[in-house]
Amino acid sequence: MALATPEKCKSQVLKFDSEEHVAVAVAKYTADLSEKYVKEKGSFSVVLSGGTLIETLRKLVESPYKDSVDWSKWLIFWVDERVVPLDDDDSNYKLAYDGFLSKVPISPSNIYAINDKFSPEGAADEYEARLKHLVKRKIIPISDATGFPKFDLMLLGMGPDGHVASLFPTRQQRYEKKRWVTFITDSPKPPPPRITFTFPVINSASEIAMVITGAELANTVKIALGGEPFPGPSPLPCMEVLPEEELTWFLDKDAASKL
Numbered sequence: 001m002a003l004a005t006p007e008k009c010k011s012q013v014l015k016f017d018s019e020e021h022v023a024v025a026v027a028k029y030t031a032d033l034s035e036k037y038v039k040e041k042g043s044f045s046v047v048l049s050g051g052t053l054i055e056t057l058r059k060l061v062e063s064p065y066k067d068s069v070d071w072s073k074w075l076i077f078w079v080d081e082r083v084v085p086l087d088d089d090d091s092n093y094k095l096a097y098d099g100f101l102s103k104v105p106i107s108p109s110n111i112y113a114i115n116d117k118f119s120p121e122g123a124a125d126e127y128e129a130r131l132k133h134l135v136k137r138k139i140i141p142i143s144d145a146t147g148f149p150k151f152d153l154m155l156l157g158m159g160p161d162g163h164v165a166s167l168f169p170t171r172q173q174r175y176e177k178k179r180w181v182t183f184i185t186d187s188p189k190p191p192p193p194r195i196t197f198t199f200p201v202i203n204s205a206s207e208i209a210m211v212i213t214g215a216e217l218a219n220t221v222k223i224a225l226g227g228e229p230f231p232g233p234s235p236l237p238c239m240e241v242l243p244e245e246e247l248t249w250f251l252d253k254d255a256a257s258k259l
């Protein structure tokens with residue numbers, strides 16, 4: 001059995017001249033992984049975040065990928081979601097639907113949005129139960145190394161405070177070790193009620209892309225990648241991202257400006 005160790009995870013930092021170049025590179029990277037995983041296992045599970053990521057995915061819904069990617073094999077999940085109605089402007093589902101999912105032929109039955117009728121706690125329980133069902137039906141595999149579900153690709157953003165998903169430096173959800181999905185009612189980034197994948201699930205993914213653009217993230221990128229000792233009591237959440245196979249940082253010039 002292959003054990004996930006930091007030594008096994010390959011990590012690379014890619015720097016680009018502009019956000020536009022990041023968008024081009026992320027589209028190619030995602031399309032290449034789609035081809036690889038569809039060939040290897042017949043499907044491609046992609047976990048989205050909210051924020052600027054969806055805008056950065058814009059090249060994926062253009063030529064040549066719009067026609068070359070086998071969208072029928074894609075399964076879509078959210079690493080975190082705001083607990084608001086799915087048609088609310090704060091919904092990560094709505095953001096992804098408007099900017100990405102409505103433009104490509106992914107089957108609606110392969111798009112796993114949260115159930116927006118529940119409280120944050122109920123929505124987290126229901127999403128976790130749905131994931132467990134998908135594992136039981138062998139639609140999502142379990143990582144041999146960790147016992148948590150293993151998604152093919154997670155596309156993550158990062159906040160200036162170093163949060164990823166809805167795992168914030170000052171909130172205890174980042175330390176959750178048992179649950180697959182948990183909830184938060186006091187997110188420092190609005191809106192406050194959210195659900196989020198936990199680190200054991202995030203780090204059981206095969207591949208993770210950290211897609212980071214903009215000067216306001218330069219200091220955090222420097223802390224995460226600059227090689228200097230972390231100044232606080234525990235590392236930032238973004239520093240704890242360590243998937244099973246490969247971690248790729250996509251940075252534009254502004255985000256990389258302090259490296």
Ligand SMILES: O=C(O)[C@H](O)[C@@H](O)[C@H](O)[C@H](O)COP(=O)(O)O
Pocket residue numbers: 049050051052053080081082092156157158159163164165166189
């Ligand atoms: O619901 C959310 O807010 C997102 O999923 C969140 O985790 C996001 O990825 C980061 O906050 C980065 O956001 P930006 O890309 O907008 O900086």
